[in-house]
Amino acid sequence: MRCARRFMRRPVAPSASGASNSCPVRAATEGWRLKLEQARQGSKYQEVSSLTDDPQDIMNKTPRILFLEDIPADAELAERELRKAGIEFTALRVDTEADFRRALVEFAPDLILSDFSLPQFTGLDALRILHELKTDVPLILITGSLTEELAVECMREGATDYILKSSLTRLPSAALNALEKAAAQRAREAASAARWRSEEQYRELFENANDLIYTHDLAGNYTSLNKAGERITGYTRAEAVCMNITDMLSPEQLARAREMISHKAASGGTTVYELDIIAKDGHHVSLELSTWLIYDADSQPVGVQGIGRDITEHKRAERERDTERELLDALFEHLPVGVLLRDAQGRYTRANRKAAQIFEIEREQLIGMTPEELLQRAQITQPSGQPLQPAQMHSSIAVQTQQSVSPRPALITTPKGNRRRLVASAAPVALSEQGELGSVVVIEDVTEQHAIQEQLRQSQKMESIGLLAGGVAHDFNNLLTAIQGNAQLALRKVSPADAVRHRLLEVERAAQRAAVLTRQLLAFSRRQYLERKSVNLNDTINDIIKMVRRIIGEDVEVRLNEAADLAAVFADPTQLEQVIMNLAVNAREAMPHGGLLIIETRNMELDAAYCRRYSYVQPGRYVEIKVSDTGCGMDAATQARIFEPFFTTKEMGKGTGLGLSTVYGIVKQHDGHINVYSEVGHGTIFRIYLPVHERPTVAEPQAVPAPLAGGTETILVAEDEAALRDLARDVLEGLGYKVLLAKDGAEAVALYEAERERIDLLLLDVVMPHIGGHEAYERMRALNGTTPVIFMTGYSTETVQSRFVKHNRFIEEAGAVLLQKPYNVEGLGRKVREMLDSSRKK
Structure with a gap:
């Protein structure tokens, strides 16, 4: 029977003592x-x-x-x-x-x-x-x-x-x-x-080897299997000697095994190869085999002997290493930063996809480059713009110092002409046991982050300048109110033929021009008074387009591209007219020899991606006003400062530097934002975005001003500026009113408490020492007072309103109105009369 076969078993040597019959x-x-x-x-x-x-x-x-x-x-x-x-x-x-x-x-x-x-x-x-x-x-x-x-x-x-x-x-x-x-x-x-x-040395080796040892005849029938073979295959020796090699091999592996047997039978010698066998429990075992022929006494091959090392774990570890290598390759390839590997000879041997994207150089070209070649190709410079030397390259420093290089900024200009700001770091890498050093360079494109930081810095700077401008405008408005009001009172007392009248008129006109400047400052600081309503910007632009064409001259062509379905915005149309006019004037000055001015409107949906670029913007529906020209354009340094008050590129005395700062302030006060893009010699584009107002636009009838009238009512005036107190008294008394004066809020409260039965109107400055106008008014209301109030301020409605919001109140709820400084005599008289008549109707 096949299972009873034995193969080349040598006899056991007799006992050395010779006592073969002993027990x-x-x-x-x-x-x-x-x-x-x-x-x-x-x-x-x-x-x-x-x-x-x-x-x-x-x-x-x-x-x-x-x-x-x-x-x-x-x-x-x-x-x-x-x-x-x-x-x-x-x-x-x-x-x-x-x-x-x-x-x-x-x-x-x-x-x-x-x-x-x-x-x-x-x-x-x-x-x-x-x-x-x-x-x-x-x-x-x-x-x-x-x-x-x-x-x-x-x-x-x-x-x-x-x-x-x-x-x-x-x-x-x-x-x-x-x-x-x-x-x-x-x-x-x-x-x-x-x-x-006492068994021969072969048997000890056969049985005690950690590797599988087996024999089979030329037909592939197993004739022996050691213990390691039993452990590895799962078959006992008795089972193995009843099996053929076909029982442990898949068809593919069987063909390879037979090929090896034929090769050995023809050429002899030792053959080394890998083979996968199928163990008893069905799992595959990878073996590294060394096999040779067994010969009989006549030197004829009768079988094959082999030693098989179990390399299953090695192969598994190899597969895991391959998988890990593939994972690391995928990670390397998809890192959000660029990575370059440099060898000991100073050439880049590997580059990931992001590195190629950052430099806008094909990866195949990056690989093989030296740092010097990359320096020239990408025009790498220091943040200051100074050229970067090859020895200053991060990979070179890491190799020279054998230390990591902390992140350092740099600027590049890619072969496609794009400017980018980078932060790069590097570290030395041991390439061999012989001490060869290379380096790995990590490059992060921070262009967008830097732009966002610059936007934030610019926004903070503009906010600081706005606070300063608003404060200056407020104080200046107080002075202008006194100058203009007294000039107007004096004009009433001189005859038309009086030589002084001409001087007083010049004072009044100068005060009015100065008031325009303060309004521009207030516009920039977002503290001017707005009369907002639902507006269609197409209507606003059409209302002033003729004026725009007259102002910029016939040598500049004006084109108007309006969206037919333009959404409404919640805005002050007069202020938006100011924005269009200022941008048109700015464009004209950039085209002294003529050109093209295009004003466009359209609906826009600003998504999250846009808002990531401009961190101060909220996603949503907006209306865009685009004003573009074919003028001389601006460089980056000029663009960074164009919205600052008093910044101008004109000659001394030929501009206030408030035109674009006014545009900036008006847009910001309307909860919008403005972007500018310009290149020297290629013109400028301003894009203004205002949030959509969901309510429909409604045409409002134009009010016809009534003739100025006076009265006999009693008015309490609280103003900390003596000149303004005197001016208000003279104007009001000139109109027939009785006037009580207070130099601050505390004095006004005391006067009101004593005279509230005969006081018909309160005229309170918002900002006063000790107690401001809003707090004084709250104290008067606590005295069960229902007297109407007019607030005077050099700031805007929003500024005054914020003070009431802190007390969960609004100006309208308080029955108050706002009088913007600087006011003229007629404006003060008309506002007082309107408020008195309105309160009497209630």
């Missing part, structure tokens, strides 16, 4: 008996903590007997019986399970004499513990009484013998018999081991 087992047994019979003296029980005798040397040592007995006297009787028989031994008594378990390890007994019944423990328990620990120490039960059923059960559980305590005379022979059997078993094991050691 090692019998010799071992006799040795035990001689040792026991030569016992000459007894011994007391010993407390043994640790005994580590080799079981192979047990024949040369005194046997160790473990007594499992809870009654010391019974243990001593058994010991006396053994010593009476001349048996020499070392004894140890235990009476609990825990001590029994410990003694099996530390005392290592050759024989156990156990009582059957112990407190919480029995002889059967002891036998089961021996099974559990897989120890073959013989156990003899010594008991006072034992039923036949228990005796049978104990023998079934592995007891060597059992003896009644009433018949201890049989104990020595039973003990010797048990020791002899144990010795015989050990002797048989020793003989078997000796025979195994």
